[in-house]
Amino acid sequence: MSSKLIFxxxxxGRIGYRFPSLDxxxxxxxxxxxxxxxxxxxAALPQVSEVDVIRHYTxxxxxxxxxxxxxxxLGSCTMKYNPKINEDVASFQGFADIxxxxxxxxxxxxxxxxxxxxxxxxxxxxxxxxxxxxxxxxHGEFTGMKLFKAYFKKKGDTKRTxxxxxxxxxxxxxxSSHISGFDVEEVQxxxxxxxxxxxxxxxxxxxxxxxMLTNPNTLGLFEKDIVEIAGLVHEAGGLxxxxxxxxNAIMGKVRPGDMGFDVIHLNLHKTxxxxxxxxxxxxxxxxxxxKLIPFLPVPDxxxxxxxxxxxYDKPDSIGRISGxxxxxxxxxxxxxxxxxxxxxxxxxxxxxxVLNANYLKERLKKTYHLFYDTTCMHEFVLSADTLHDExxxxxxxxxxxxxxxxxxxxxxxxxxxxxxxxxxEPTETESKQTLDHFVDVxxxxxDEAVKNPEKLKEAPLHTPVKRIDEVLAAKNPxxxxxxx
Ligand SMILES: *Cc1c(COP(=O)(O)O)cnc(C)c1O
Numbered sequence: 001m002s003s004k005l006i007f008x009x010x011x012x013g014r015i016g017y018r019f020p021s022l023d024x025x026x027x028x029x030x031x032x033x034x035x036x037x038x039x040x041x042x043a044a045l046p047q048v049s050e051v052d053v054i055r056h057y058t059x060x061x062x063x064x065x066x067x068x069x070x071x072x073x074l075g076s077c078t079m080k081y082n083p084k085i086n087e088d089v090a091s092f093q094g095f096a097d098i099x100x101x102x103x104x105x106x107x108x109x110x111x112x113x114x115x116x117x118x119x120x121x122x123x124x125x126x127x128x129x130x131x132x133x134x135x136x137x138x139h140g141e142f143t144g145m146k147l148f149k150a151y152f153k154k155k156g157d158t159k160r161t162x163x164x165x166x167x168x169x170x171x172x173x174x175x176s177s178h179i180s181g182f183d184v185e186e187v188q189x190x191x192x193x194x195x196x197x198x199x200x201x202x203x204x205x206x207x208x209x210x211x212m213l214t215n216p217n218t219l220g221l222f223e224k225d226i227v228e229i230a231g232l233v234h235e236a237g238g239l240x241x242x243x244x245x246x247x248n249a250i251m252g253k254v255r256p257g258d259m260g261f262d263v264i265h266l267n268l269h270k271t272x273x274x275x276x277x278x279x280x281x282x283x284x285x286x287x288x289x290x291k292l293i294p295f296l297p298v299p300d301x302x303x304x305x306x307x308x309x310x311x312y313d314k315p316d317s318i319g320r321i322s323g324x325x326x327x328x329x330x331x332x333x334x335x336x337x338x339x340x341x342x343x344x345x346x347x348x349x350x351x352x353x354v355l356n357a358n359y360l361k362e363r364l365k366k367t368y369h370l371f372y373d374t375t376c377m378h379e380f381v382l383s384a385d386t387l388h389d390e391x392x393x394x395x396x397x398x399x400x401x402x403x404x405x406x407x408x409x410x411x412x413x414x415x416x417x418x419x420x421x422x423x424x425e426p427t428e429t430e431s432k433q434t435l436d437h438f439v440d441v442x443x444x445x446x447d448e449a450v451k452n453p454e455k456l457k458e459a460p461l462h463t464p465v466k467r468i469d470e471v472l473a474a475k476n477p478x479x480x481x482x483x484x
């Protein structure tokens with residue numbers, strides 16, 4: 001069942017609006033605008049009735065899938081259920097209706113909330129201060145790399161042009177260090193799927209600005225040698241960047257600050273409960289150790305005698321990285337989430353996220369290939385390589401078959417170091433019943449892959465759009481409807 005575009009519902013002369021009759025004198029358009037600014041011909045807007053519009057959008061909405069509709073095990077994305085109380089709080093008029101250019105004495109509550117959220121996040125991560133301005137994880141990484149640059153520039157250390165990134169890092173890590181002007185060097189993973197300490201040692205030199213480390217890494221594994229790694233990088237004069245987008249696995253358990261890290265970003269839209277997807281909305285706070293505080297972006301939020309203000313007086317700052325002060329609605333949700341969970345609740349969330357992932361891993365590893373058979377954190381990576389070699393069924397086919405069974409697919413073909421990767425993150429908010437149902441479906445798909453691979457290649461059969469040519473869609477996107 002494929003939907004029509006709203007343009008295709010067009011019926012000449014139909015309208016869906018009603019204006020009150022004019023009670024002021026009519027002013028001709030050309031007395032207000034220059035003629036050459038006028039359209040040559042009327043815009044080709046669809047002519048539809050109110051009910052046409054309502055039905056059109058209701059139908060589209062019924063086709064979209066979100067975590068409120070079902071299980072969403074998309075690894076590395078933390079698509080967990082977000083308590084609705086956070087939405088309520090974010091829509092309070094005092095937050096929702098303010099303007100960024102209002103005088104500061106009229107937005108003290110919001111400034112206080114930003115300040116206190118920064119304090120809470122510092123406590124959770126073991127860092128000293130930070131900024132909530134970045135709009136995404138990758139934006140936080142970019143900010144962090146700029147902090148690295150500013151730090152070495154201030155020291156007059158111009159030789160440090162390299163940033164080390166393990167092969168098990170999230171793809172945004174090498175991208176962020178590269179776009180910030182560093183040369184990226186890869187550090188290999190060893191047979192455990194962890195950063196190889198001997199490979200790290202080979203790369204360390206006085207040209208290395210530091211390392212960007214995702215922990216738990218993208219295999220869902222905790223870097224066991226993290227303290228040794230931190231020591232080695234610091235000894236070599238480098239800084240340590242912690243990609244904390246996966247904080248969901250370790251909240252209340254360990255703190256990057258205690259492991260010796262200098263910069264960390266969090267993803268509020270993942271760990272701290274904002275519904276996200278398709279590019280937003282996000283927030284990627286950056287928190288730092290003492291030595292990087294002077295370089296944090298302006299404005300900084302400061303407090304004096306219970307009054308909050310925006311401080312621009314930071315001569316060593318990397319400057320502005322957001323138009324005003326970040327994505328306030330996401331920050332409000334995060335603060336509401338932290339307060340409603342409390343420290344015990346946050347710790348429990350991590351414990352449940354890790355337990356759920358290990359439960360799924362143990363049940364699925366007897367059927368699907370698990371490369372790194374060890375306790376995982378909040379996610380784990382299976383491989384469809386044996387299915388592929390023996391039955392011609394790829395990770396993509398398994399993902400498409402999940403769609404027919406009412407689940408959002410897992411992440412596939414990432415991380416790159418696992419062939420035919422299927423990365424599964426159940427999150428803490430799913431019940432055992434849901435996890436068991438997911439296992440049943442995964443086993444059923446495996447069975448079908450073995451017995452009837454041709455049929456599986458046709459999946460999905462029950463979605464509005466079947467298999468699309470993903471390469472063509474990426475290379476030649478058609479984003480605008482044009483009347484023939
Ligand atoms: C999601 C994620 C990112 C990127 O975050 P965005 O908000 O999508 O930019 C970076 N690192 C890791 C480990 C992630 O899971």
